[in-house]
Amino acid sequence: MSPILTDAPVLYSLTYRSLAVRPLRHAELAQLLVAARQHNQAEGVTGILLFLQGRFMQYLEGPADGLDRIFARIQASPLHRDLTEPLREPLAQRAYADWTMAFLADADLAHPAPYGAAALTQRLKS
Ligand SMILES: Cc1cc2nc3c(=O)[nH]c(=O)nc-3n(C[C@H](O)[C@H](O)[C@H](O)COP(=O)(O)O)c2cc1C
DSSP: OOGGGOOOOSEEEEEEEEEESSOOOHHHHHHHHHHHHHHHHHHTOEEEEEEETTEEEEEEEEEHHHHHHHHHHHHHOTTEEOOOOOEEEEESSOSOTTOSSEEEEOSOOSSOOTTHHHHHHHHTOO
């Protein structure tokens, strides 16, 4: 059947929560985001990562197969534990089209950069 005749949604969102295994340093998060953004870009995945009081919440959006491959990487990371079962929903339109992974954190980083968490958040935008 021609894809144009199917109702199958092309885009999905995926949301989960997890706990950091220990206090994370600014440099670790920066490194994580650099790698994550490269993989996400390659898979057509966009989204936002929140890190508040040792808890992660991440929202990703993209094609189903790309999301599966990215989530497999996320699950394999030793930096977090107790991941919730991901919520997958069909999506009509991206909400974070311009962000390979936006990042927002409180001041709870183990060793915040001298310029503080707010500046880190700005600097890590992409
Ligand atoms: C909270 C959290 C969020 C993550 N988000 C992503 C992501 O959006 N994309 C991704 O590819 N990996 C993500 N990861 C996985 C790690 O960054 C992983 O180490 C990385 O994908 C491996 O890249 P590499 O194989 O190039 O070293 C995440 C890990 C954690 C702990």
